[in-house]
Amino acid sequence: MIRNEFDRKAIGAIRYIGLKAIQIAKGGHVGMTISAAPITYTLFTKFININPNNGKWINRDRFVLSGGHGSMSLYPIFYLAGLFNKKDIENFKIENSKTPGHPEFENKISNFIDASTGPLGQGLAMAVGMALAQKHAELKTKDKYPDLFTNFTYVVCGDGDFQEGISYEAMAIASKYELNKLIVLYDSNKFQLDSAVSKVSNENMKLRAEAQGWFYLKCSNDPEEIEKCIKTAQRTSKPSLIEVDTIIAEGLLTANSNKGHHGVVNDEDIKKFLSYHQLDFQDWNIDQNILDYFEKTVIQRGLKKVKEWEEKISKYNLDSSFKNWEKIINDDFDYSKLFNEIKIENKNQATRVYLKQFLSSLENENPFTIATCADLVSSTNVAIGNKTILEGGQSLPIGIREFAMGAIVNGVTLYGAGFRIIGGTFLVFADYIKSAIRLGAMMKIPAIYAFTHDSYLVGGDGPTHQPYDQLPMLRAIDNLNVYRVADEEELRFAMIEAYSSKENSSVLVLSRQNIKSLNVNLTFKQFKKGAYIVKDCKNPDYVIAASGSEVNLALEIAKDLKNVRVVSVPCLDKVVKISEKELKELFGAKKSLITLESSADFKWFRLHLNNQNNVHLGAYTFGKSMDGEKLYKDKGFDKEIILKHILENKN
Amino acid sequence: MIRNEFDRKAIGAIRYIGLKAIQIAKGGHVGMTISAAPITYTLFTKFININPNNGKWINRDRFVLSGGHGSMSLYPIFYLAGLFNKKDIENFKIENSKTPGHPEFENKISNFIDASTGPLGQGLAMAVGMALAQKHAELKTKDKYPDLFTNFTYVVCGDGDFQEGISYEAMAIASKYELNKLIVLYDSNKFQLDSAVSKVSNENMKLRAEAQGWFYLKCSNDPEEIEKCIKTAQRTSKPSLIEVDTIIAEGLLTANSNKGHHGVVNDEDIKKFLSYHQLDFQDWNIDQNILDYFEKTVIQRGLKKVKEWEEKISKYNLDSSFKNWEKIINDDFDYSKLFNEIKIENKNQATRVYLKQFLSSLENENPFTIATCADLVSSTNVAIGNKTILEGGQSLPIGIREFAMGAIVNGVTLYGAGFRIIGGTFLVFADYIKSAIRLGAMMKIPAIYAFTHDSYLVGGDGPTHQPYDQLPMLRAIDNLNVYRVADEEELRFAMIEAYSSKENSSVLVLSRQNIKSLNVNLTFKQFKKGAYIVKDCKNPDYVIAASGSEVNLALEIAKDLKNVRVVSVPCLDKVVKISEKELKELFGAKKSLITLESSADFKWFRLHLNNQNNVHLGAYTFGKSMDGEKLYKDKGFDKEIILKHILENKN
Secondary structure, three states, X not given: OOOOHHHHHHHHHHHHHHHHHHHHXXXXXXXHXXXXXXXXXXXXXXXXXXXXXXXXXXXXXXXXXXOHHHHHHOHHHHHHOOOOOHHHHHOOOOOOOOOOOOOOOOOOOOOOOOOOOOOOOHHHHHHHHHHHHHHHHHHHHOOOOOOOOOOOEEEEEOHXXXXXXXXXXXXXXXXXXXXXXXXXXXXXXXXXXOXXXXXXXXXXXXXXXXXXXXXXXXXXXXXXXXXXXXXXXXXXXXXXXXXXEOOOOOOOOOOOOHHHOOEOOOHHHHHHHHHHOOOOOEOOEOOHHHHHHHHHHHHHHHHHHHHHHHHHHHXXXXXXXXXXXXXXXXXXXXXXXXXXXXXXXXXXOOHHHHXXXXXXXXXXXXXXXXXXXXXXXXXXXXXXOOOEHHHOOOEEEOOOOHHHHHHHHHHHHXXXXXXXXXXXXXXXXXXXXXXXXXXXXXXXXXXXXXEEOOOHHHOOOOOOOOOOOHHHHHHOOOOEEEEEOOOHHHHHHHHHHHHHOOOOEEEEEOOOOOOOOOOOOOOHHHHHOOOEEEEOOOOOOEEEEXXXXXXXXXXXXXXXXXXXXXXXXXXXXXXXXXXXXXXXXXXXXXXXXXXXXXXXXXXXXXXXXXXXXXXXXXXXXXXXXXXXXXXXXXXXXXXXXXXXXXXXXXX | OOOOHHHHHHHHHHHHHHHHHXXXXXXXXHHHHHHOHHHHHHHHHHHOOOOOOOOOOOOOOEEEEOOHHHHHHOHHHHHHOOOOOXXXXXXXXXXXXXXXXXXXXXXXXXXXXXXXXXXXXXXXXXXXXXXXXXHHHHHHHOOOOOOOOOOOEEEEEOHHHHHOHHHHHHHHHHHHOOOOOEEEEEEEOOEOOOOEHHHOOOOOHXXXXXXXXXXXEEEXXXXXXXXXXXXXXXXXXXXXXXXXXXOOOOOOOOOOOHHHOOEOOOHHHHHHHHHHOOOOOEOOEOOHHHHHHHHHHHHHHHHHHHHHHHHHHHOOOHHHHOOOHHHHHOOOOOHHHHHHOOOOOOOOOOHHHHHHHHHHOOOOOOOOEEEEEOOOHHHHOOOOOOOEHHHOOOEEEOOOOHHHHHHHHHHHHHHOOOOEEEEEEEHHHHHHHHHHHHHHHHOOOOOEEEEEOOOHHHOOOOOOOOOOOHHHHHHOOOOEEEEEOOOHHHXXXXXXXXXXXXOOEEEEEOOOOOOOOOOOOOOHHHHHOOOEEEEOOOOOOEEXXXXXXXXXXXXHHHHOOOOEEEEEOOOHHHHOOOOHHHHHHHHOOOOEEEEEOOOOOHHHHHHHOOOOOOXXXXXXXXXXXXXXXXXXXXXXXXXXXXXXXXXXXXX
């Protein structure tokens, strides 16, 4: 029950604009558009500070609409405040508009969306990542520069978000890392797509929140109550969950039922809606005092805050206290220089071993780099130093919560301010994270992962731990570079590309077992194409191309062949994009190209240019609990078998 | 603290055998081997009824070691009871032994593992599926045959299981479906691989369990206390969580630290272990009275229960009361007959629409078929009737909990007794379930999924909802048939194969939009190869092969070409396995083979046989929030564009 007359009208305006957009788009999520509006209204008019001139201002309050299908509880606020125009609203779900079906992050200052949402639960988990980044940034700077990073992170979640497992994982982490500036508002409208929530859940949200160490409050959908709760939440030392008792599709005929979740609306529906809420809007006309209020709060309060902040930080001289801070915060840190300077003394190691040294170099050198790992640091080496971020360090132990880890990698990266975070686990458990990796790549953010134990050579842990089907899953994702590196030099360049990237995410695929270093004086220019010659030969009869662990096998096979070239392919995703001419230069063989990788992935066929003499040798079946080396051979990765195959190839 | 002298020795025997195995295997999870032993001991000697002669007895108590890495807290019990011999234990992690690194389910009576475990959290969720199947079976039969399905489901979980999001999802479902015969024992040993649990969690397990409507108990690791708790748990009307206070690696130097999680052991370690626990085993010798006790409890109690059960059910005449029950329970139901009899009156529909009719035919006809859906029934049609299993029906609304849904699909299927369950959501959210789909396929069980909204044609919901990268992810999994069907007849046969399967899992990929029926009198024999000719032509210049929605596009293109054949490929996974001769018969073209699918997947290249005139047209990039048909064309799925491409192909 919205008590204040003005609030009722202003919230009515958000809902009215939302319904108009849904009417034009011939369908949309009317339920949350209506139920969440009192929450988004309170947040944006009373709390959230944005910079209207720069959607990427580093100290803006972050806002994530985790139930992204409720986008029309958000876009109308931007419209009423003057950030969007009528056409933007009319173009709901239309190509290249500011109002896609679900909110979409873009890395440009005209975009006011802090995270792309839609896949439920991930919005909340990304917000945990943003709040972690804020906490870390504040801890690192507050002594000298207390005003630099002070933002809050606000989230609006629906029932679905809280049913997803990732929400519990993320909430556990938020509590453990004392994210007191994270405030989650639950649009508790009691209905989901198929049914009442009570049909599939009997969870006690208060107990749930308290079990995980959260501060829990509940209130009605009256903005005054919501405001009071948020103010209380701002003062606690814990992350806060505010359950707001809302009504789905309130004022429509489908209110208070799952039929109100989404649908179409016509003039008659809107008329009934307006009458129910005692509103008299028509033809998009909104009372000037309402428009003025949105402008005054969303725009002017934001501008005032930005000005205050800019005045304070203009007196700061960051670089005088912290080496490279201006560069770091402006995302201009020179990773190339840092990683190029690393000297690897012990060669012929597992590629996961080198990772440790590269990551260590980031400690203190760039405090806005974080490493997080799903309880496998001792196996994967995904850590930066020994201290957690709460202890002033750069590591983020996250427990066995892979999916939330992925969303948190996205969230920390989305925070901006030059943040980079690498997430680690075994390659086979990339399966748990796939949707988050996809979402990061979709947002074109430089999320980074290191997945180790990359083949059957894992051995005794058996088929649940032996990957063979993960590379095609990852390589099918656009804007994602998957690097399966063969030695320390390939890893060096992969690290440089991954950390320097502004437009794509990266996965480093690393071996558990030792691999002989290639020692070929690889240059970055060679590496950048995704493939390069390891053992050359003009006009070769045979070309053997392989990645990671298999490059050495290829070199072994080559010893017994004449006129043979060996090509290492650290990044197949990039190779398939080079020109046919370049492909021929690298992979053209008089007799046969043999491609080799202990994984499923038919992407290799792209390299074959439909030459019928070419052969691809991959791995397409589950492994076994047994000695890894024997299994590897059993699956065909054996010099004698492959040589025989090549020499007997009748084509 | 284990008070009883005999218990101490018997548990010591389990641990001792476990350590011996780990010593021989040169490494293993000593921590849980030791900490969980009092729990597995109590369960197997006091509660769990198995049939020593048939690991697949349908009324056996189910046991899932969710923390599968603790396999050596389980295998020694089978050894001490005489089910395994010494060689089995010595062959820990050796090829084709009974003791792989993690427990592995096999569908044969000599296998006593109810689920393959290792990927954390999924064991618990599969057990929820088993308990759901038991509940459903009991509800369906108890009035007439109260003794048929009475088993309990027991689970042992570690810290990692409870950190995974899927555990919360599964526990929410267990509570909602009142799974009172599900008893979860928590081996609370307070350390995980990287650290103390407290470093990454501050969750209150009691509140957590109670928030989700579970019955919670806590006890020490004394078997007498554990026994008392289990007895109490058996009497409650809720699922139960018993937290057992255990000590990781107790008796080893690494006890009570994360270093005790896994490692190697030598003679000296074992000596210290024995001394700490006041045990005097050596050279594998275990006191006869201990061996006798395991035999008496694990084997004899089981045999007695089986005999009692068989006597009771021998008096039952199932088929006299329920049509086809003997066939159903023996997994011999004739799905072919049922689905072949379905008459589709309204053709030219979205393939998801036909699904409704096929699934409806299972209602009452085969009560051991269940449909579950992640809150998208109205979009996907994955339901069997309107009633939930608690209401006596066959549908299982599961909330927005995709990952748990996948594990529950596995669990229900693993229950056996002819159970089939189909899980549904949008294709893009298969990403949330990937690891469970993989695990089902690995176990070679007939898990079934229907994933709808299979292309860019989803439209306005935008790139988070538009799949293009899911098919390669799924097709890379062995033992999984992915069917992307083009009309009602293809769906019919795909349903028959999926439901009749005994050895592989299946995914049905279905369209949101209407598709013109092919009307070609398809036979099952044609369908079984995975591809068949839709529009024939002897010695064609062109062959266009496509799947699902794109088959009609192929037919449209063919209208403007001479000497053209069109092939529909409902199951690419099967086609890539047929002989080269058969491939040539189907796909051999004088000029060019054009393969067409609005998805990434290079598996199509397998069909090209490296003929350089062949062309594959796929989709490799994220979509946009916009009109689906326009987007589809923008991505190249347009008759004119493709025709031009074919005719201008200079090769």
